[in-house]
Amino acid sequence: MNENKAKRLYNEQNIKRIQNVSGIALTLILWYVLSNFTSIPDLYLPSPQEIVQCFIKYSKDIPRHITSSLHRIVVGFFVGSAIGIIMGLFIGWNKNVRNILEPLVEFIRPMPPLALIPLFILWFGIGDKSKIIVIAFGAWVVLVVNTIEAVRNVDPLYLDAARSLGANTWDVFRTVLIPAITPDIIAGIRVVAANSFGMCVAAEFMGTATGFGYLIIEGRRFIKTDLLLVGVLLITICSMLANMLIRLIEKRLTRWVPRVEN
Amino acid sequence: MDNTILSAENISMLFSTRKGTITALKNLTFSVENGQFVAIVGPSGCGKSTLINILAGMLKPTQGRVLLEGKAVNNVNSKVGMVFQKYAAFPWMTVEQNVSYGPRIARLPKSKIEEITRRYIKMVGLEGYEHLYPKELSGGMSKRVDIARAYANSPDVLLMDEPFGALDDITKKQMQLELLKIWDQEKKTVLFITHDLEEALFLANRVIVLQKPEGDCESLNVIQEIPFSRPRLPELRADTEFIEMKTLLAEVMVR
Ligand SMILES: Nc1ncnc2c1ncn2[C@@H]1O[C@H](COP(=O)(O)OP(=O)(O)OP(=O)(O)O)[C@@H](O)[C@H]1O
Numbered sequence: 001m002n003e004n005k006a007k008r009l010y011n012e013q014n015i016k017r018i019q020n021v022s023g024i025a026l027t028l029i030l031w032y033v034l035s036n037f038t039s040i041p042d043l044y045l046p047s048p049q050e051i052v053q054c055f056i057k058y059s060k061d062i063p064r065h066i067t068s069s070l071h072r073i074v075v076g077f078f079v080g081s082a083i084g085i086i087m088g089l090f091i092g093w094n095k096n097v098r099n100i101l102e103p104l105v106e107f108i109r110p111m112p113p114l115a116l117i118p119l120f121i122l123w124f125g126i127g128d129k130s131k132i133i134v135i136a137f138g139a140w141v142v143l144v145v146n147t148i149e150a151v152r153n154v155d156p157l158y159l160d161a162a163r164s165l166g167a168n169t170w171d172v173f174r175t176v177l178i179p180a181i182t183p184d185i186i187a188g189i190r191v192v193a194a195n196s197f198g199m200c201v202a203a204e205f206m207g208t209a210t211g212f213g214y215l216i217i218e219g220r221r222f223i224k225t226d227l228l229l230v231g232v233l234l235i236t237i238c239s240m241l242a243n244m245l246i247r248l249i250e251k252r253l254t255r256w257v258p259r260v261e262n
Numbered sequence: 263m264d265n266t267i268l269s270a271e272n273i274s275m276l277f278s279t280r281k282g283t284i285t286a287l288k289n290l291t292f293s294v295e296n297g298q299f300v301a302i303v304g305p306s307g308c309g310k311s312t313l314i315n316i317l318a319g320m321l322k323p324t325q326g327r328v329l330l331e332g333k334a335v336n337n338v339n340s341k342v343g344m345v346f347q348k349y350a351a352f353p354w355m356t357v358e359q360n361v362s363y364g365p366r367i368a369r370l371p372k373s374k375i376e377e378i379t380r381r382y383i384k385m386v387g388l389e390g391y392e393h394l395y396p397k398e399l400s401g402g403m404s405k406r407v408d409i410a411r412a413y414a415n416s417p418d419v420l421l422m423d424e425p426f427g428a429l430d431d432i433t434k435k436q437m438q439l440e441l442l443k444i445w446d447q448e449k450k451t452v453l454f455i456t457h458d459l460e461e462a463l464f465l466a467n468r469v470i471v472l473q474k475p476e477g478d479c480e481s482l483n484v485i486q487e488i489p490f491s492r493p494r495l496p497e498l499r500a501d502t503e504f505i506e507m508k509t510l511l512a513e514v515m516v517r
């Protein structure tokens with residue numbers, strides 16, 4: 001009886017795995033067929049083999065482009081996130097700081113970071129600096145708002161409980177506030193990480209000699225669709241890996257969060 | 263008389279709201295002797311939670327003052343322990359980390375922290391569950407964590423605001439017995455708020471009945487000493503004297 005149940009569970013898992021793979025496999029097959037056996041020109045739809053060949057052809061350059069984009073993303077992401085979280089903590093925690101800064105944050109919040117790229121280029125030049133600042137700005141906006149909200153949502157019950165157990169303000173901050181908001185902050189960070197890749201590419205479109213954006217722009221300029229797609233694939237893979245890394249950290253830090261399992 | 267540990271002196275609490283002023287407490291005076299188990303009962307809205315918040319120093323009364331060992335209570339402090347109505351164990355800490363919170367915050371030596379933690383986890387019967395998070399506990403177990411955490415911080419007085427209000431009847435009765443056992447061991451003053459008259463009679467040495475302050479009615483209804491001997495066993499609930507007293511106080515409460 002029990003064995004049967006275990007077996008069924010095992011089968012269900014396998015079915016799920018097969019279903020998961022089948023969607024991707026079908027798309028790949030469709031792509032392969034369309035690109036190789038129809039008259040759609042390579043310009044519009046290069047075949048999978050061509051993409052692989054392109055990867056190989058550029059394999060010497062690709063690491064350079066990856067590191068250059070990742071450098072911008074990582075620096076912008078960390079600086080923007082750190083400032084956002086720290087400001088969010090202050091605004092959420094202290095009434096005076098909130099009264100002064102929150103209207104400002106509310107005004108800046110709807111500004112699309114991409115719309116600011118030309119301004120940043122004007123201020124900081126066309127180099128890495130303006131790109132990093134766009135990414136940092138994007139990260140800052142999301143995390144400052146996210147952190148304020150998270151601090152506001154901390155159940156006052158826990159603050160009272162800590163105080164009645166002898167905690168001073170710093171103790172409450174350290175042992176209640178920070179752990180209580182961690183899940184929300186990490187959720188924000190995941191959004192920010194995904195955004196950062198997009199903003200990096202957009203900034204690189206405005207002019208760069210290296211990076212994912214460069215590959216894509218070069219692909220378009222010389223009508224090498226395969227190169228363009230290689231650029232897109234590289235960002236996608238890097239973004240996926242970043243997301244996986246954050247999920248891993250999240251799992252370690254938020255084991256205590258009650259979750260609905262499915 | 264000199265044995266008084268906590269006293270409320272002529273406390274009134276007014277709340278101003280959009281609909282005018284609400285009198286939550288009016289001219290309430292009572293005192294609690296060291297080591298006693300005092301229960302405060304009263305109908306919903308008679309100001310019980312307001313009172314406990316004032317006693318804990320979380321709320322300033324409009325009039326009157328609270329004295330703990332002769333000194334005025336003005337702020338939340340670790341001398342007054344709290345067991346809240348809601349589950350209040352920190353969800354991000356394990357059972358062990360929750361129970362050791364007070365001693366850790368007080369920066370006691372490590373060996374002392376461990377000793378206290380072990381002792382109170384044992385006292386509430388949570389051995390073997392030290393490393394679980396609150397999400398992995400049942401309601402009764404969570405409440406045990408709250409109680410152990412409050413005791414581990416060794417306050418002078420423990421305030422409990424309907425701590426068993428959210429539990430099912432069987433768990434509640436079981437927890438009442440356990441609480442009595444703990445109270446007996448620890449000899450610590452407990453002020454227990456409940457709207458359940460039977461619970462109050464079963465647990466306390468003294469029951470303070472509150473009423474809603476309306477008109478020229480004041481907050482205090484009646485103070486009743488509860489003479490039943492200890493240890494109190496579940497059979498007490500079927501005792502004629504117990505039932506008589508319960509009926510009497512129930513009548514007083516609706517008056
Ligand atoms: N912060 C507040 N602002 C305005 N009115 C309040 C506030 N807190 C309590 N009150 C009012 O004071 C009265 C007493 O409330 P309290 O919560 O102390 O009652 P209670 O005896 O604890 O009731 P229950 O048994 O339902 O918990 C109520 O009429 C309530 O509306």
Ligand SMILES: [Mg+2]
Binds near residue numbers: 310312
């Ligand atoms: Mg209440």
